[in-house]
Amino acid sequence: MLEHYGTALALGIVGFLLMYAAFIIQKLVGPKNSTDVKLDTYECGEEPEGETWIQFNVRFYVIALIFIIFDIEVVFLFPWAVVFKDLGFLTFIEVFVFISILVVGLAYVWKKGDLQWVKMKLKYGTGRYSASNLLEKENLKEAA
Amino acid sequence: MIESMANWFLSLTWFPQMELASVKLLSVLLVGAGLFAFIAVNAIVLVYVERKVSAFMQVRLGPMRVGPYGTLQTVADALKLLLKEDIIPTLADSILFRVGPFIILISAIVAFAAIPFSPTVTAADMSIGLYYIVSISSIVVVGIVMSGWASNNKWSLYGAMRSAAQIVSYEIPVGLTLLAVVAMAGSLNMNEIIIAQGGSSNLFHWIPLPLPNWYMFNNPFLFIAFFMYIIGATAEINRTPFDLPESESELVAGFMTEYSGIRWALFFLSEYANFTLVAFLTAVVFMGGWQSPFETIFAAKTSLLVLLALALAWTGYVKTKANRLSIYPLAIIGLSTIAAWLFPGFAIWITEPGLFWIAMKVLSLIFLLMWFRWTFPRLRVDQLMYVSWKVLMPIALFNLIGVATWMWLTGEIQF
Amino acid sequence: MADLIFWLFWGLTVASASIVAFSKNLIYAVFSLLGTFIGVAAMYIFLNADFVAVTQIVIYVGGILVLLIFGIMLTNRITQTVISESSFQKMFGLTVVFAVLIMVLIPVLGHTWTNGEPMAFQETIHQIGTLLFTDYILLFEVASILLLGALIGAATLARKER
DSSP states (O other), X not given: XXXXXXXXXXXXXXXXXXXXXXXXXXXXXXXXXXXXXXXXXXXXXXXXXXXXXXXXXXXXXXHHHHHHHHHHHHHHHHHHHHHHHHHOHHHHHHHHHHHHHHHHHHHHHHHTTTTOSOOOOOTTOOGGGSHHHHHHHHHHHHHO | OHHHHHHHHHHOSSSOOOOHHHHHHHHHHHHHHHHHHHHHHHHHHHHHHHHHHHHHHTTOOOOOSSSGGGTTHHHHHHHHHHTSOOOOOTTXXXXXXXXXXXXXXXXXXXXXXXXXXXXXXXXXXXXXXXXXXXXXXXTHXXXXXXXXXXXXXXXXXXXXXXXXXXXXXXXXXXXXXHHHHHHHHTOOOHHHHHHTTOSEEEETTTEEEEEEOOGGGTOHHHHHHHHHHHHHHHHHTTOTTSOGGGOHHHXXXXXXXXXXXXXXXXXXXXXXXXXXHXXXXXXXXXXXXXXXXXXXXXXXXXXXXXXXXXXXXXXHHHHHHHOXXXXXXXXXXXXXXXXXXXXHHHHHHHHSOHHHHHHHHHHHHHHHHHHHHTTSXXXXXXXXXXXXXXXXXXXXXXXXXXXXXXXXXXXXXXX | OHHHHHHHHHHHHHHHHHHHHHOSOXXXXXXXHHHHHHHHHHHHHHTTOHHXXXXXXXXXXXXXXXXXXXXXXXXXXXXXXXXXXXXXXXXXXXXXXXXXXXXXXXXXXXXXXXXXXXXXXXXXXXXXHHHHHHTTHHHHHHHHHHHXXXXXXXXXXXXXXX
């Protein structure tokens, strides 16, 4: 078994070394005349404005949280999938209970809107996307 | 494979007398180097293929100048990238900026160790090969966020965060889809999953069509699972229509914006390595891997005749409709049919070699994913999350339950 | 050769763990956790526990590390954040640390260790699966309730801050 993972390790090391060799070649033959403008942050030709490392939306964090829970679920199910044929259908009922409990969780975060990436904001909409226009459409739909 | 390779080395007369352990070490290193050479050459070829396929789909010629039909174009591109100046922006975090691409690259290539190219050519025939590949391909997220953050560029950081959220979201449906197959095969070993798909069967146990017994055709749930896997995998490797992280119209180049020259080449290499990996995984899990679609020589011969008839009909159709004589499919299938009927050696050959069949399957899947790129428009970021969590996720859970019930109903497992 | 690789991974684990502990830059601390997790996974492989090793990568690298990174991205002005490293009660802390160290060292050094033959590799996932779905089925189901609680609790807490 060690040799299997050893092969994987060897592949990684060989890949790293060969790509590093490419970097050394680049160091030897590549030009070296950097200017301040060249080393500037790229912002479509404009002067970089403001801070990059800003506070991100909490939604990313929530997605990662939900992901971990379901990732662990999948990890639990892998051993089940392997022994399913040996142990028979009864284990499936056990797994069904397991999945159902987690589906409750999925339904909860779904219902609470944690999975919704963009909440519609009509405040600043203009033209046919303006709040009054969309509201009118809704009213028409309800009337019909 | 390492064991047999070491024994082969020791059986050679000119080979110096060494201990088995050191010969094994030598074989491990050789296998690693060979696999990396395959990945690198494959990336160079695929870039060319992608440019040509894109060109033909847009009625252009694509690269034509460098070498015959532009075949050396990517080699020239690679040389040019090597000769470029190495630029690290002053504001960037120079340590993480250097490390990031390597993490992405290594996570892309290390997974190849468990890929079975043929029954004998499997670098590492791990007992949990499929799980290993799934786990290794989740490391890429860290590399992407690392290089995106280190660039200190707004495009890069937004691209990286989007990419991370996307890969993370699609990992669950993909994992659940693969679970359905693992439950059918009862093993995580890649070669065992392939062997379980041997022979031919009736479609979905009912319709008497002489289709190969691939998991794709095994039952309706796995048929859905195949398409779900393709969708999820396309999203996981950030290809169109799921290429929001590097959508050029809004984020310039996503997390790669600040990278240039050979550092950027690392991203490209790992992108195509991931692309090929996904194609290999689909071929192994759903399409029988290195198994020939024809079980017996007779099946091969008759199937080739059917294919010949189809090719004839298609050629006639193109001739009458577009007044063009498209001879290549007819010629290829015709020649193979004649060869299969006249030379028994050839007939045996088309049922045997794993390398040929897995290459065929992988190439057609790669073509399919390239085709996607010019067919589907890019998704919006909220649609992306919608598809993953609210469409694929419930279907994947339902599919898993469906497959288990199907196995019970068809008597494959006891209560 | 295997020993050499083992010590290399040991070095990776310890080195990256000490970066996590001592780095003043939060981002370096988080990213060097990658080295720690991969080193620990390698340790599991040397223990012939391939399933646990791969699970380590799936959950810790693919899940928890990503969660930590996203968590750090939530902090405003990451580069300016001062990690409070001002230590107090140094003498008391050192005393406790040394006391614990001695308490650990006494049984470790006092025991006479025997070197057994290295065990041949056996497939672990079948055993894990069989045990999980026969003997430990209750724990398996309890785990799902634990996960449900974690999911709902985490989602609620994260939502409040919005």
